[in-house]
Amino acid sequence: MLTPAATARLDRHLRDLPELLAYAHLALQPGSTTRSSHVTGATRTAPLPCSINVLSLLGPAASDTVRDPHGDQDGLVPAVGTITAWARLHAEEHGQQPADTNLGTLLAYLTSLLPWAAEQPWADEYANEIADLHRRCTPLALLRPRRRLMQLPCPRCHLQSLVREDGHDAECATPGCGVILRPDEYDQRATAYADALNAA
Numbered sequence: 022m023l024t025p026a027a028t029a030r031l032d033r034h035l036r037d038l039p040e041l042l043a044y045a046h047l048a049l050q051p052g053s054t055t056r057s058s059h060v061t062g063a064t065r066t067a068p069l070p071c072s073i074n075v076l077s078l079l080g081p082a083a084s085d086t087v088r089d090p091h092g093d094q095d096g097l098v099p100a101v102g103t104i105t106a107w108a109r110l111h112a113e114e115h116g117q118q119p120a121d122t123n124l125g126t127l128l129a130y131l132t133s134l135l136p137w138a139a140e141q142p143w144a145d146e147y148a149n150e151i152a153d154l155h156r157r158c159t160p161l162a163l164l165r166p167r168r169r170l171m172q173l174p175c176p177r178c179h180l181q182s183l184v185r186e187d188g189h190d191a192e193c194a195t196p197g198c199g200v201i202l203r204p205d206e207y208d209q210r211a212t213a214y215a216d217a218l219n220a221a
């Protein structure tokens with residue numbers, strides 16, 4: 022059972038995580054030019070070995086991922102296992118199922134069930150694990166301040182994973198998606214999106 026303040030913090034963490042994971046993923050991609058000068062103090066893990074692991078973070082979560090709350094986890098690999106395991110527990114005990122196993126979907130699902138989850142006997146452990154994930158992603162997300170996450174969802178994978186680096190096209194950060202939007206294409210989508218919202 023969580024206090025209102027702890028529930029509000031968990032809600033913020035769950036809403037932050039898609040963006041943090043996207044930035045963490047970008048920060049650890051091979052070829053990052055600003056990485057080495059900022060990484061000191063942000064993480065004890067060398068960036069390059071992480072990059073392969075982080076690549077799996079934003080794709081579909083493996084259904085057989087084992088939760089390992091006491092393991093000696095390193096890097097961001099546990100993000101998939103942690104989020105998947107808690108989503109599975111929610112599905113088993115609450116009954117409502119997530120639409121699919123993408124991390125973005127699972128995080129939205131967890132957010133939607135938070136009022137219920139905050140009342141459960143495991144709520145403290147849940148909040149602690151999500152807080153730990155949030156804390157470990159944050160310094161990685163700060164490594165690429167010149168890359169901005171865009172407001173619109175990706176037209177192909179529908180995650181909020183479009184990122185624009187200064188002077189470049191917007192690219193989707195989801196592995197395997199590969200959408201690239203020129204600035205005028207992005208603006209067209211933004212206009213169409215706003216029109217659709219106004220018409221609704």
Ligand SMILES: [Zn+2]
Binds near residue numbers: 198
């Ligand atoms: Zn995409």
